[in-house]
Amino acid sequence: MNKHTGFLILCLSALVCLQSCKQKSAPAVQEETVNSGTINIAADESAQPIVDEEVYIFKRFNEKARPQISYQTENTVLRRLLNDSVRFAILARELNPEEKKILTERTLPPVINRFAIDAVTFIVNQASADTQMTVSDVKKMLSGQAKTTTDIVFDNPNSSLVRYLKDFSGNKDFKLKNVFAVKNNKEVIKYISQHPQAIGITGFDWLNDPDDDYADAVRKVKIVGIRDENSKEAPNQYFKPSQTTLALKQYPFARNLYLVNCTGKMGLASGFSQFILSERGQRIILRSGILPDSLPQREIIIKRNF
16 A cells, blocks of 8 residues: 555545544434424513413423513514414414414414403502592593593503504594503503503503512502493492402403414424413413413312321
8 A cells, every 4th residue: 555545545534533523513403392492482562471481381391492482562473473474473362364364375274272361450550549440431531532631551552452442442543642652561560650640551460470670660559440330240340350350250351362373283382382271381370360261170188087
């Protein structure tokens, strides 16, 4: 064997060895399953507190799962879903027939599940004497028929809360000077905590177990009781949002929260949905203060011998 042949064999051996090392060091592509992989989720920002809790516990039980949550306004979440930039969304309303048709025609028929019931909540400053309103009072207030200078503050012009209130009041837009938006639910609560002559509108979930950055503001506000004068069961009673008044349909401003899965496969989106709808996921919602879609069963063990 001459020098050139020996050198060539040495180079080929080194190349094979280097290629083998690269293959060993290259990270394996993780297959997406119901409890592993990555999924991008667009979520209504008004549902952030409960979604954050669900994601935190889900990841603790599924260490290889990486759900990526992007909190946005309802309009933005819907636009991303219909434009196929995300295939899993969390919304505060069900899709309408036209939206379902668009997704189905793209071979992305949505699987929709209600997972919780939230409440559109009216709050005032602790110093305020306005602690009760009727449903007609709210409608007149939003339509400009009530003679009041009280500021009415909501989270965002494109939010699900505003869409809900527009549908309720029959207004396409809120053009009154004393009705305006801030930035988000936290800012609504902070604003009301500093302004006694104002009424804030927020999701009930934001008032239960608040984060440190706005917990002090929550302590400085109180929830307004609402009376539905058209109620057949209790036309003369005022109700505040709670799991009981939501379950009994006594509080008039309730809204559903939905999971919308358009992935069309048994992947991480399905696993996350199944977790939220499971007994464990529903117990997380029960502890949060809002109403789960299905109340978890409570088992009681009775011992005969003590």
